[in-house]
Amino acid sequence: MTELLDGKNFLVTGAANSRSIAWAVAKAVRSHGGAVALTYQAERLKRRVEQLADELGGAPMIELDVGSDAAVKRAVDELQERMPVLDGLVHSIAWAPAEDLQGNFVETTRDGFAQANDISSYSLIATAREARRLMTGGGAIVTMTYAGSWRVVPNYNVMGPAKASLESTVRYLAADLGPEGIRVNAVSAGPIATVAARTIKDFSGMLELLESHTPLRRNVTTEEVADATVFLLSDLSRAITGEVVHVDAGAHATI
Numbered sequence: 001m002t003e004l005l006d007g008k009n010f011l012v013t014g015a016a017n018s019r020s021i022a023w024a025v026a027k028a029v030r031s032h033g034g035a036v037a038l039t040y041q042a043e044r045l046k047r048r049v050e051q052l053a054d055e056l057g058g059a060p061m062i063e064l065d066v067g068s069d070a071a072v073k074r075a076v077d078e079l080q081e082r083m084p085v086l087d088g089l090v091h092s093i094a095w096a097p098a099e100d101l102q103g104n105f106v107e108t109t110r111d112g113f114a115q116a117n118d119i120s121s122y123s124l125i126a127t128a129r130e131a132r133r134l135m136t137g138g139g140a141i142v143t144m145t146y147a148g149s150w151r152v153v154p155n156y157n158v159m160g161p162a163k164a165s166l167e168s169t170v171r172y173l174a175a176d177l178g179p180e181g182i183r184v185n186a187v188s189a190g191p192i193a194t195v196a197a198r199t200i201k202d203f204s205g206m207l208e209l210l211e212s213h214t215p216l217r218r219n220v221t222t223e224e225v226a227d228a229t230v231f232l233l234s235d236l237s238r239a240i241t242g243e244v245v246h247v248d249a250g251a252h253a254t255i
């Protein structure tokens with residue numbers, strides 16, 4: 001592989017297991033020469049992430065629950081001891097109550113809406129604000145979104161407005177942090193069967209439909225999303241910020 005990210009340090013959030021998009025990103029960053037720290041959401045998820053960290057040759061692991069500003073600050077303080085300078089942050093985190101990922105959108109609960117936006121969108125602001133302290137030489141932030149932000153996808157429901165908010169957040173952060181040499185972008189991935197995706201009702205039906213409707217007549221892999229993420233983390237994309245890049249076999253153009 002190339003040495004595209006040689007000598008650079010990255011915090012990759014959201015690797016829960018070997019199917020996570022974040023795990024493919026962590027492996028791709030390592031294969032391009034970057035150093036990686038991983039986060040785990042809570043003690044109960046630590047063991048699985050420990051196995052992933054071992055596979056990367058003992059990557060630092062930090063507990064990070066983005067539901068609290070104090071926890072985000074604590075995580076970055078801890079990271080600072082292992083990686084005093086950070087060159088990139090990968091935000092690969094989303095959550096909504098399962099009952100709000102099915103049925104009629106009009107029945108979305110106030111609480112479900114607030115939680116989906118808090119964990120899936122506000123968390124990018126909270127983590128960027130803290131990570132920025134360590135990005136003293138500039139850097140790149142990449143988050144994961146989905147096209148359900150701008151078109152209606154059955155059962156995606158409350159995550160649609162949450163991803164619209166996330167994509168807008170990308171643009172506002174890009175404007176704020178650009179003068180510091182920090183770029184902020186999103187990858188809009190096609191559907192992939194991860195744990196988070198499987199909470200969406202009839203997710204496998206969506207995968208089947210796309211296989212015959214995307215321009216490339218197939219779905220995408222976490223590795224393909226990871227490769228685009230490496231591009232956005234690297235100097236190859238040095239003039240790109242505030243952008244949403246679709247890695248979806250062309251689905252956004254045809255469906």
Ligand SMILES: NC(=O)c1ccc[n+]([C@@H]2O[C@H](COP(=O)([O-])OP(=O)(O)OC[C@H]3O[C@@H](n4cnc5c(N)ncnc54)[C@H](O)[C@@H]3O)[C@@H](O)[C@H]2O)c1
Pocket residue numbers: 013014015016017019020021022040041045064065066067091092093094095119144145146188189190191192193194195196197
């Ligand atoms: N899989 C898809 O089809 C798809 C498509 C487009 C975008 N995405 C996005 O990719 C990102 C990663 O999802 P994934 O598909 O890899 O699923 P995943 O379940 O592997 O990852 C989701 C991660 O979010 C973390 N998380 C949830 N709540 C959290 C909290 N309060 N604090 C910290 N971490 C928390 C989980 O621990 C997990 O690691 C999400 O933003 C998702 O919306 C996924």
